[in-house]
Amino acid sequence: MARTAPRWPTGSGTLAVVVLASSALLLAFAPVRRAAEAAPRAALAAPIPDRVPPGVVLRVGDPVTRWVFEHNGWDKQLPFRIQWAEVTGGPDVTEAFHAGVLDVGFGASVPPIHAVWAGIPVRIIAFREYADRTRRHAWVFGIAPKAGIAKLADLRGKRIAFSPSQVQGQIVIDTLKAAGIPRDQVTLVELPSSIGGDVYTNALASGAIDAAPIRNDLVAQRYVRDYGGKGAHLLQHPPFRDDGGNLYVPEKVLADPGKAAALRIFIQYWGRGQAWINTHTEALARGYYAGTRGLPLADARVLANYTANVAIPEKWDGAIAYEQAAIDTLSPETKRPRLDAATLFDRRFEGIAGAAAAAKGIAP
Numbered sequence: 001m002a003r004t005a006p007r008w009p010t011g012s013g014t015l016a017v018v019v020l021a022s023s024a025l026l027l028a029f030a031p032v033r034r035a036a037e038a039a040p041r042a043a044l045a046a047p048i049p050d051r052v053p054p055g056v057v058l059r060v061g062d063p064v065t066r067w068v069f070e071h072n073g074w075d076k077q078l079p080f081r082i083q084w085a086e087v088t089g090g091p092d093v094t095e096a097f098h099a100g101v102l103d104v105g106f107g108a109s110v111p112p113i114h115a116v117w118a119g120i121p122v123r124i125i126a127f128r129e130y131a132d133r134t135r136r137h138a139w140v141f142g143i144a145p146k147a148g149i150a151k152l153a154d155l156r157g158k159r160i161a162f163s164p165s166q167v168q169g170q171i172v173i174d175t176l177k178a179a180g181i182p183r184d185q186v187t188l189v190e191l192p193s194s195i196g197g198d199v200y201t202n203a204l205a206s207g208a209i210d211a212a213p214i215r216n217d218l219v220a221q222r223y224v225r226d227y228g229g230k231g232a233h234l235l236q237h238p239p240f241r242d243d244g245g246n247l248y249v250p251e252k253v254l255a256d257p258g259k260a261a262a263l264r265i266f267i268q269y270w271g272r273g274q275a276w277i278n279t280h281t282e283a284l285a286r287g288y289y290a291g292t293r294g295l296p297l298a299d300a301r302v303l304a305n306y307t308a309n310v311a312i313p314e315k316w317d318g319a320i321a322y323e324q325a326a327i328d329t330l331s332p333e334t335k336r337p338r339l340d341a342a343t344l345f346d347r348r349f350e351g352i353a354g355a356a357a358a359a360k361g362i363a364p
Contacts, residue, residue, distance in 0.1 A: 043255035044123070048264045048348050056080040056258040058266060060104040061087035061096065062247075064307060067288040068273040078269070080262040090166045091192050094118055103253045104263070108138075108167035109326040112248040112344055117336045121251040123346035126267045126353040127319040128274055130243040131311040138242045138306075139171050140216040142201060142223050145231035147210035152179040152235060155186060161200050161212035162188035164334045168200075171213040171237055173329050178238035183333070204232065213237070217306035218299050244322045245310075247353075254346060264352060271312050271353030281308045314354030316345055 058080060060066070066084040069075045075082055087096045090111030096102035097120050105111070115122045130136060143149045147158060152175060163169050176183065189209050193200050200212040201223045214220055220234055247270060253259050277284055281304045289300030313319060324341035331338045 043257075043260075044251065044346060044348075049257045049261040052079045052261040052265065053258045056262045057083050058103050058259060058262050059083045059085055059101065060266070061085040061093060061102050062104070062106045063088065064277075064284075064288060065106075065270060065273055067292060068276060068284070069269065071283070071287055072273075072276065074269050074273075078262075078265060080258075080265075082266075089193075090114060091163075094120065094165065097122065097250050103259060104247060104249050104266070106245060106247055108242075108246070109244050109323055110165060110167045110170055110330065112246055113323065113327055113330070113339065114165040115248070116339060116344065117334070122248045122344070123251055123254060124246045124248045124319075124323075124344050125254075125263060125346050125349040126247040126270055126312070127316060128245045128310045128312050128353075129241075129319070129322075131278075131309050133241060133243045136243075137216055137236060139168070139213045139237065140220050141175070141235040141237060142204050142212050142214040142220065143233050143235055144204045144207055144210050145227055146207060149211060149235070152238070153181070155179060155211060156181050157185060158210035159187045159189050159208075161191050161193070161203060161209050163190070163192045164330060166193060167242060167326070168193055168213040169333070170326050170329050171242055173333050174240050175213075175237045177329075178240070211235075215306070218295075218302045221302060241322060241325075244319065248344075264349065267349060267353045268356040271356035274310050274312055274353075275357040277304075277308050278310065281305060284308070312354040312357040314351040314358070316347065316350050320345060 056079075060082050061084075063084070063086060066082075069082070085096065085102055087093055087102055087105065090107045093102065093105035093107055093111055094115050097105065097115060098118070112122050112124055130138070141152075149155060149158060155176065156179075160172055161168070162172050172188065173183075176186065189203075191199060191203065191209075193212075193214075198219075200209075200214050201219060203209045204212055204223070205227050214223065223232060224234060226232075247267060249263065254263070282301070284307065285297065285300040285304035289295050289303045290297050293300075295303070320341045323344055327339050327341055330336070
């Protein structure tokens, strides 16, 4: 089992350099990897096999899904074994794919795109979005106590945290565009954010940066709770979408007939799990966030509500448009080639998770 990626403490500049250097190496070797992994794509044109042969193991990085599966006993119903990995967040999933220790990752809009740019061909096999996405954002800007930022226009001339391999990077660029602020009138401080957002909130609190996109859940609440008395506050970003989440896998995994058959079944249970979360938010709060992670119940409820109220579309046209918007935002900024978002999706899986979520069951 993969080890849990460590949280980044305050003053983690050295770690940031290591991660960025690792990402640079991935990109440097991208052409070689693309040539080596072109062959598996032919297998993606074949129908998904129906039978899972004995001995198949899927290595999955999704701790919340693990708890839901185990709580409901679904992991014991599968004709294959899941090896759960404590690997979360786009950069860590990309590293795990690169090392060949993970089959399935979960991430927002940007990580699958960045994986392809890093020379790791991946495909999205399931997609979720907020059911109430017109009324809530997944991300919000945290503002440093002494930054002097009262509105989005005040971002001009400021230092803003930026992670090109994560959705936070897309949020920053789209916000600057909406606010009419040219890229050269801000300083983007390249800093990957760990799961939980402590890197960004620590940097904000210390005055190392002026603004940063942070998760609009317990991360944002704790930031204001801890530093609001010193002037820290939050700003909503403009009304663009930030809510999509993907299950994505390397193409070479999909080229394995046994794993492809297992994935077809896995995403049925995954879709069913999203529907279960929507109607069992309190159980998730008490069982996972409070019981497994040890959070106070009030904080656990915040995170469970952030995770819940999602929809699993059976058609992917909207999901493809959502990914294309992310590509078109970041491609010019990162000097990476523009991709056709449709090539990121394995449409053989389209509708499987959504149908299972709607039926709250598993198709035979």
